[in-house]
Amino acid sequence: MLTQNVLRNRTAEVTESERAILEKAISHTRSYAAGQTVVRQDATVGASTLLVEGLMTRHVDASDGRRHLVSIHVPGDFVDLHAYALRQLDHAVGALTDCVVAVFPHEALRRIEKQHPRLTRRLWFSTLLDAATHRQWVVRLANLNALQRVANFLCEMNARLLAIGRSDGMRFELAMTQADIGDVCGLTNVHVNRVVRQLRERELCSIRSAQVQILDPQGLARAGQFRPDYLYLNQPTASRAVGSGAPATP
Amino acid sequence: MLTQNVLRNRTAEVTESERAILEKAISHTRSYAAGQTVVRQDATVGASTLLVEGLMTRHVDASDGRRHLVSIHVPGDFVDLHAYALRQLDHAVGALTDCVVAVFPHEALRRIEKQHPRLTRRLWFSTLLDAATHRQWVVRLANLNALQRVANFLCEMNARLLAIGRSDGMRFELAMTQADIGDVCGLTNVHVNRVVRQLRERELCSIRSAQVQILDPQGLARAGQFRPDYLYLNQPTASRAVGSGAPATP
DNA sequence: CGAATAATTGACCGAAATCAATACGGGTGG
DNA sequence: CCACCCGTATTGATTTCGGTCAATTATTCG
Numbered sequence: 001m002l003t004q005n006v007l008r009n010r011t012a013e014v015t016e017s018e019r020a021i022l023e024k025a026i027s028h029t030r031s032y033a034a035g036q037t038v039v040r041q042d043a044t045v046g047a048s049t050l051l052v053e054g055l056m057t058r059h060v061d062a063s064d065g066r067r068h069l070v071s072i073h074v075p076g077d078f079v080d081l082h083a084y085a086l087r088q089l090d091h092a093v094g095a096l097t098d099c100v101v102a103v104f105p106h107e108a109l110r111r112i113e114k115q116h117p118r119l120t121r122r123l124w125f126s127t128l129l130d131a132a133t134h135r136q137w138v139v140r141l142a143n144l145n146a147l148q149r150v151a152n153f154l155c156e157m158n159a160r161l162l163a164i165g166r167s168d169g170m171r172f173e174l175a176m177t178q179a180d181i182g183d184v185c186g187l188t189n190v191h192v193n194r195v196v197r198q199l200r201e202r203e204l205c206s207i208r209s210a211q212v213q214i215l216d217p218q219g220l221a222r223a224g225q226f227r228p229d230y231l232y233l234n235q236p237t238a239s240r241a242v243g244s245g246a247p248a249t250p
Numbered sequence: 251m252l253t254q255n256v257l258r259n260r261t262a263e264v265t266e267s268e269r270a271i272l273e274k275a276i277s278h279t280r281s282y283a284a285g286q287t288v289v290r291q292d293a294t295v296g297a298s299t300l301l302v303e304g305l306m307t308r309h310v311d312a313s314d315g316r317r318h319l320v321s322i323h324v325p326g327d328f329v330d331l332h333a334y335a336l337r338q339l340d341h342a343v344g345a346l347t348d349c350v351v352a353v354f355p356h357e358a359l360r361r362i363e364k365q366h367p368r369l370t371r372r373l374w375f376s377t378l379l380d381a382a383t384h385r386q387w388v389v390r391l392a393n394l395n396a397l398q399r400v401a402n403f404l405c406e407m408n409a410r411l412l413a414i415g416r417s418d419g420m421r422f423e424l425a426m427t428q429a430d431i432g433d434v435c436g437l438t439n440v441h442v443n444r445v446v447r448q449l450r451e452r453e454l455c456s457i458r459s460a461q462v463q464i465l466d467p468q469g470l471a472r473a474g475q476f477r478p479d480y481l482y483l484n485q486p487t488a489s490r491a492v493g494s495g496a497p498a499t500p
Numbered sequence: 501c502g503a504a505t506a507a508t509t510g511a512c513c514g515a516a517a518t519c520a521a522t523a524c525g526g527g528t529g530g
Numbered sequence: 531c532c533a534c535c536c537g538t539a540t541t542g543a544t545t546t547c548g549g550t551c552a553a554t555t556a557t558t559c560g
Contacts, residue, residue, distance in 0.1 A: 186392035
């Protein structure tokens with residue numbers, strides 16, 4: 001069941017029959033090794049990618065060889081669905097870890113668009129949630145300091161992985177190097193390292209060999225000013241809003 | 251003709267008949283004074299807003315009173331169209347300058363969705379372009395220094411205003427304070443001021459009483475690593491890609 | 501085991517923030 | 531018309547956060 005996690009991390013849960021329709025739209029699956037480019041920037045693409053296993057990035061290759069991350073994806077994410085409408089991508093798609101993806105030819109998506117308006121709407125909806133995540137990244141980068149950014153990012157990944165059953169809320173695998181985290185948070189690997197140490201010293205969380213152990217969920221969320229509602233996630237269990245939420249005197 | 255600029259800044263130009271359909275979906279127009287909140291965060295909204303005149307922001311109100319900008323909008327932008335599908339907003343919408351907006355009740359949009367799939371697709375498309383702009387903001391914040399960020403932002407605004415006829419490519423009005431620019435670029439007002447001075451000294455551009463005068467378009471774009479293709483804009487005239495574009499050895 | 505990759509730590513530097521004071525500009529009201 | 535005010539812009543002095551450079555230690559994996 002390749003689509004087992006599709007949209008599962010999102011408020012709009014797909015039904016069983018919709019899942020079946022999606023399964024039929026898959027032309028094939030493919031594996032990628034960590035570091036491989038899945039879709040080259042500026043390529044005109046004829047298919048969209050559903051991530052089944054692993055982590056993928058969306059990034060811009062800078063002229064100096066650096067890689068500018070704009071997005072990270074977990075299993076169940078439709079990585080480049082928006083390419084279906086945009087035709088041309090403004091960024092590249094790559095495998096951050098070893099990955100398995102399911103490929104949806106745009107032709108099949110076009111058929112779905114014609115025949116299943118309800119499902120189509122959900123797919124579109126998921127692109128809007130991508131945009132919401134982008135906005136969270138903007139806030140993180142523009143307004144938080146190094147420690148806050150890393151804490152915030154770890155909370156985000158915890159929430160997203162929790163929604164697809166890849167985290168129990170306290171512990172999850174995150175196969176990213178400190179340099180990768182730096183790319184996400186706009187920091188150097190060296191400084192990420194220092195921040196990670198601080199998080200450990202403050203007993204908020206610890207990272208050891210790609211395992212993130214959250215010691216103080218509330219404290220980590222507070223430290224990262226993390227508000228899960230941003231992501232419009234299903235919260236299967238715990239961790240609702242943390243910092244009192246928006247007061248906003250009317 | 252309130253919708254005169256709608257989607258005009260985008261690749262997908264609407265036809266005259268589509269414009270007429272949109273006009274009919276407007277329930278009323280409204281004016282807002284600079285600084286006013288148009289949509290409060292977490293409000294459930296029943297209408298979406300097309301900006302007709304002025305500049306609007308999308309932002310998160312932080313607990314410390316600061317305002318975290320995630321987006322800026324120019325005339326012709328459907329500011330919160332995505333709220334139509336999301337129902338609930340993850341951020342507030344505000345008037346940065348005095349504004350005029352056209353209000354589209356979601357009921358009317360629902361009618362359009364039923365009867366005009368082609369137009370519906372264009373509207374959806376415009377939300378994807380919002381996401382593309384978000385991605386550009388992420389890159390700007392994560393990877394550029396202060397001078398590059400401001401230069402990049404000015405190029406973005408120039409390109410977007412050019413597309414709707416509010417810039418001639420060399421000069422445009424930008425009714426933002428240096429503190430506002432700082433909110434966009436993740437900088438303090440003080441440092442924005444220093445950067446603006448540098449831009450003037452390097453003869454790239456000058457800003458005087460809300461008028462941006464671009465002295466060296468190529469140089470400014472280079473300084474800001476600006477690539478207009480990000481925004482999927484119609485380029486009515488000049489300024490195609492600047493820095494050779496993606497080489498990407500296959 | 502040994503090579504490569506990743507993490508860690510220290511010393512030093514530099515970009516941007518902070519704090520603080522001053523100048524400007526344009527609108528208001530006497 | 532001018533004086534006053536308030537928001538904005540400007541500039542300097544100082545501090546701090548994060549980057550850079552460099553070396554060392556762990557891990558991982560073939």
